[in-house]
Amino acid sequence: MKISHIEHIGIAVRNLAEAIRYYEEVLGLTCYAIEEVKDQRVKTAFFKVGQTKIELLESTDPEGPVGKFIEKKGEGIHHLAFAVEGIEESLSVVQEKGIGLIDSTPRRGAEGLDIAFLHPKYTFGVLTEFCENRNNQ
Numbered sequence: 009m010k011i012s013h014i015e016h017i018g019i020a021v022r023n024l025a026e027a028i029r030y031y032e033e034v035l036g037l038t039c040y041a042i043e044e045v046k047d048q049r050v051k052t053a054f055f056k057v058g059q060t061k062i063e064l065l066e067s068t069d070p071e072g073p074v075g076k077f078i079e080k081k082g083e084g085i086h087h088l089a090f091a092v093e094g095i096e097e098s099l100s101v102v103q104e105k106g107i108g109l110i111d112s113t114p115r116r117g118a119e120g121l122d123i124a125f126l127h128p129k130y131t132f133g134v135l136t137e138f139c140e141n142r143n144n145q
């Protein structure tokens with residue numbers, strides 16, 4: 009199991025345009041990509057902060073994972089994503105250690121990354137994502 013860094017922090021917001029304005033005009037970051045991930049029922053906006061990214065998430069469907077999260081808990085930090093080397097193997101390792109998975113095999117996420125989620129019930133309340141960038145391999 010090898011985690012190299014925090015790839016991104018996902019933040020659920022009600023209005024992507026308003027949240028982008030805060031990150032750009034107040035914090036001075038630059039939104040370098042906006043992308044809809046249909047499979048996850050979200051629209052995303054990305055900012056780089058060193059090696060880590062901030063991923064803003066606006067739901068496109070009230071019944072989607074981010075729509076339900078905002079309804080229940082309001083806006084805020086939604087998930088923590090680790091960059092791993094060997095995503096399938098990493099999922100097997102944590103599963104063998106008794107951690108429940110949401111995705112037992114990786115799927116395609118924003119920016120063409122392979123992603124998979126661990127269930128927050130097994131990770132001390134933090135929805136945890138593994139991701140791997142295999143675009144340049």
Ligand code: CMX
Pocket residue numbers: 018045048050052063065073074076077080086087110117118125127128133134135
């Ligand atoms: N962080 C921590 N806990 C969370 C959570 C989150 N982001 N989302 C839901 N939960 C908790 C709920 O509070 C609830 O807890 P209790 O049972 O104690 O009340 C429990 O998980 C079940 O929540 P739910 O509202 O009934 O929703 P579901 O079980 O239908 O779904 C989850 C929960 C985590 C399985 C679902 O949100 C999921 O599959 N998430 C992974 C995919 C995702 O989040 N995609 C969006 C981002 C995509 C991207 O980055 O591109």
